[in-house]
Amino acid sequence: MNFKKSILTTGMTAVAAIGMLVGSAQARDEVRVPTLTAPFGAGIMEQIVIFERLIAKRHPWVRLVAQESPGFVYNIREMGENKKRYKTTTFWSSTGGLWAAETAQKGFFPKPIPRDDFRWLVTRSSNCFFFATLDPNIKSIKDFSGKKIALGRRSQTHWGLFTTKAIEDGMGVKDAKLEFLGNNAGMAALLDGRVDVAAMGATMTADQNVVFPSGTVRKIAATGRKYYNIPIPRAAVQKINKDLSAPFVSHRLAPNKLPNQAAELDCLGDYVFQASHKTFPDDVAHALTTVFLEIDTDAGKYLGGGKLYRRASMCVVPVGIKPHPASLKACKDFGVEPTILK
Numbered sequence: 001m002n003f004k005k006s007i008l009t010t011g012m013t014a015v016a017a018i019g020m021l022v023g024s025a026q027a028r029d030e031v032r033v034p035t036l037t038a039p040f041g042a043g044i045m046e047q048i049v050i051f052e053r054l055i056a057k058r059h060p061w062v063r064l065v066a067q068e069s070p071g072f073v074y075n076i077r078e079m080g081e082n083k084k085r086y087k088t089t090t091f092w093s094s095t096g097g098l099w100a101a102e103t104a105q106k107g108f109f110p111k112p113i114p115r116d117d118f119r120w121l122v123t124r125s126s127n128c129f130f131f132a133t134l135d136p137n138i139k140s141i142k143d144f145s146g147k148k149i150a151l152g153r154r155s156q157t158h159w160g161l162f163t164t165k166a167i168e169d170g171m172g173v174k175d176a177k178l179e180f181l182g183n184n185a186g187m188a189a190l191l192d193g194r195v196d197v198a199a200m201g202a203t204m205t206a207d208q209n210v211v212f213p214s215g216t217v218r219k220i221a222a223t224g225r226k227y228y229n230i231p232i233p234r235a236a237v238q239k240i241n242k243d244l245s246a247p248f249v250s251h252r253l254a255p256n257k258l259p260n261q262a263a264e265l266d267c268l269g270d271y272v273f274q275a276s277h278k279t280f281p282d283d284v285a286h287a288l289t290t291v292f293l294e295i296d297t298d299a300g301k302y303l304g305g306g307k308l309y310r311r312a313s314m315c316v317v318p319v320g321i322k323p324h325p326a327s328l329k330a331c332k333d334f335g336v337e338p339t340i341l342k
């Protein structure tokens with residue numbers, strides 16, 4: 001009897017040991033993926049910190065690690081030049097940023113960085129840039145001639161470089177007095193009467209279900225003063241794209257998406273997304289795209305900007321970057337058909 005018990009106990013122990021070996025063989029060590037974001041206060045860094053925690057709760061092995069950075073220009077340069085990051089790191093950028101890199105825009109990139117080096121993983125949002133004035137006689141960008149125009153800092157791609165392209169290349173106004181003051185300082189200058197026009201912006205999902213006005217929009221709207229939105233026409237965006245081989249998009253905001261916006265408003269934008277080097281591992285790319293799709297709008301419960309991450313927009317692949325094949329597969333596996341913009 002004792003002998004039989006001994007045999008039974010030994011057999012059960014052996015089976016348990018084999019089970020543990022099989023389990024440990026199937027289990028996977030955590031894969032920590034640093035992701036280059038932006039400075040604190042820009043939004044993306046704070047949002048990805050939330051995703052860090054949500055991903056850790058939902059995925060068995062992939063771990064996204066937010067790394068604050070100086071911004072999209074730094075991210076592209078770092079990912080284009082630091083080979084140690086190619087297979088380990090993702091980064092946040094935009095189609096306009098990659099265009100600026102490939103064309104070595106002066107003041108941003110000293111030499112070209114091919115956008116074909118990078119791959120799209122998941123889309124966060126798009127954006128929408130236009131202008132505002134207190135002067136009812138300034139109705140279009142054509143009226144900017146000889147006027148003082150407050151833009152972002154020279155070091156800002158979207159608020160400084162892209163808005164300049166809209167004025168000078170899109171609309172052909174070469175004699176406007178451009179003042180690179182920064183977003184908030186520019187709006188203060190407009191309200192004080194020191195400039196005639198200031199840049200405005202918004203961030204939104206591809207379907208426009210979520211639209212966040214920028215600080216400049218909120219500030220001028222809060223004054224209660226009468227102001228006038230000035231669009232960046234579709235024709236201007238098309239001209240920039242044709243003449244400069246750029247990937248900008250022309251959005252038409254439906255009425256009342258922003259304060260003081262009773263009519264449709266045309267604006268210039270690009271897309272913001274998580275990307276990787278083209279050699280980034282398939283399994284990790286698939287896992288990251290999948291877990292973002294799983295989280296969907298849950299990040300919005302913890303942070304306003306988290307509402308921008310919506311399953312309906314995440315699989316929109318913008319013009320200007322090739323998709324990672326594993327991320328496309330992740331969208332399809334999840335039941336979301338990718339939309340590849342042309």
